Amino acid sequence: MKALYFENRLSKVMLLKVAERFSRYAALGPFSPLRYAEVPEPTLPNARWLKVRNLCCGLCGTDIHFMFMEMDPKCFTAAIPGVKRKFLGHEVVSEVVEVGKEVDGIAVGDRVAMRIDWPSCFQLEIDPPCPQCAQGNYMLCENLGLGELPVENPGGGFSPYMVLHRTQPFTIPAALSNDAAVLLEPLASAVHGVxxxxxxxxxxxxxxxxxxxxxxxxxxxxxxxxxxxxxxxxxxxxxxxxxxxxxxxxxxxxxxxxxxxxxxxxxxxxxxxxxxxxxxxxxxxxxxxxxxxxxxxxxxxxxxxxxxxxxxxxxxxxxxxxxxxxxxxxxxxxxINCHATESDGRTSFEIAAQLLLSGCLEPEDIITHRFPVSRYKEAVRTFFDKRNSQAIKIVLDHLQFQECS
Ligand SMILES: [Zn+2]
Ligand SMILES: [Zn+2]
Known part of the structure; x- marks a missing residue:
């Protein structure tokens, strides 16, 4: 499958930094750690994982930061051990196509969003979990870098397929359209901030x-x-x-x-x-x-x-x-760092879903542009040219399956 990912190698990042002196969009060129390339389609590593095919995925500012490697090596997060290959796209709406035997409450055909993205005690199955994960604060996991996922190429929202640990997905309520559901993750972050x-x-x-x-x-x-x-x-x-x-x-x-x-x-x-x-x-x-x-x-x-x-x-x-x-x-x-479990015990995602179900917004007011994933470069340029493009949320569709609407 063809996926959009970021190769986390210092030599590649240094090369990009040099190339950027000559072109603002060097990250979209050949001297970039950003790759839109063939990777093996992921398979379930064990019975506690599920496989989804992605319908659409929002392009987020953090995806852009990764694409352009706008991360100073001296910032706090740069020192946290990261993944070698980061698959981009986390504001994703997916359909479950395969479920491991030890995954409860999720069936083939269900639509899910990705609640937990970065590896934490949940995906790494660290038992007992760190105090932060125990409270549902998976973004503050204290065991980051202390283990590896059992799958090398899990895929991301900008890949046609992706595998998730059973703790990662959020089941999308049936009454939510795909367009509303693609806003779940950023709205969950907003909820967490509020x-x-x-x-x-x-x-x-x-x-x-x-x-x-x-x-x-x-x-x-x-x-x-x-x-x-x-x-x-x-x-x-x-x-x-x-x-x-x-x-x-x-x-x-x-x-x-x-x-x-x-x-x-x-x-x-x-x-x-x-x-x-x-x-x-x-x-x-x-x-x-x-x-x-x-x-x-x-x-x-x-x-x-x-x-x-x-x-x-x-x-x-x-x-x-x-x-x-x-x-x-x-x-x-x-x-705040994205989303978590709130003080009333509900996840930021649950609260966001409830807000969307109440009709708090019309998705078409926020989603201004859509591109097939293969045209991601155009999407990035549209993101940077807000004055002219009037872009708010740009969504990348996996058109080979269906239009996302
Ligand atoms: Zn985001
Ligand atoms: Zn943890």
Missing amino acids: LKARPRPEDHVLVVGGGTLGLLTVTALRGLVPESQVHCLTRYPFQARVAEKLGAAVIPEGPDVYKKMAEASGGRSITGYFRNEILLGGFDVVYDTVGNDHSLHHALRWAKGGGTVVLMGINWKPGKMDYSPVWSQEVNLIG
Whole structure:
């Protein structure tokens, strides 16, 4: 089968870094660890695994980070032992085609999403599991790198077939369309972020970013805390339109953004020397779904004293920013890594599925583009050219089987 994957070898990564000096899209060229190539179709390694064929899969910012190897070797996550070959695509909708004898509750023909992606105590069958996995926090597994999967080429969402350990899938409710289901994983992340710092009904809330994660965070907030006043900072008018439709008051990026933030939060904007702008009495909770130096620098200034900033956007570059609001305003800075099991014992996926079943959004407002997997390069260019393409969520379809709709 032909699969999209990333070869995790330092020599390949170094070669790409050199090639990138000459071309922005070197990652899509021959000097790249990114491969769209034939690999053996996976088979069940034992009775506790199942095989699925993939219908469609969302293209996520983290897939792009991997494709372009935007991971500084000095960042925390770069030191965690990784997999030698990373199959890309995790926002996947799949149909079960084969089930091992020791897999309960899943049958051939069921539709599933991938809940647990990175190897953890679950897939590695480490018994007893680490304290984090025991609580369902599989993304925080303390045994990362302490074992190998029993299958060399498991495949990913951008492969036609994939094998999963019985602990990995989430069964998609029958009433959800494939389009709604492809949003399960990013919505589960949004749910996890919101529940990390659940606002009180009277709180002023700000979502930084109008991309998929930002818009789904607005969705999760409206669904989980309907009384809260949600504001959303957007860059482009097409993002603002969707944010508004989802129930947020939009604040467009621009030179007077601190004044608008003050009005929206009831705080006061102050400008010091060298255009050093701050807010006193800002938002109770700020969700930074962009997650770079620039967005976090401002997110910390837009939170009020004692308020909370949830870092949700993913970035693998150690940066430079002013963290003085954390001590000077006692702002709580917390983060999330995808999804987990929430404090009420439900998984982020279960809550996300319930939100989608309630009709919290129309998938076609978020899914703006689709490409067959074989045209992934076009999809990547569309992702980078948001200003013109007006892309929000791009979905790759496995057309050889059926249109995903
Ligand atoms: Zn994702
Ligand atoms: Zn673990």
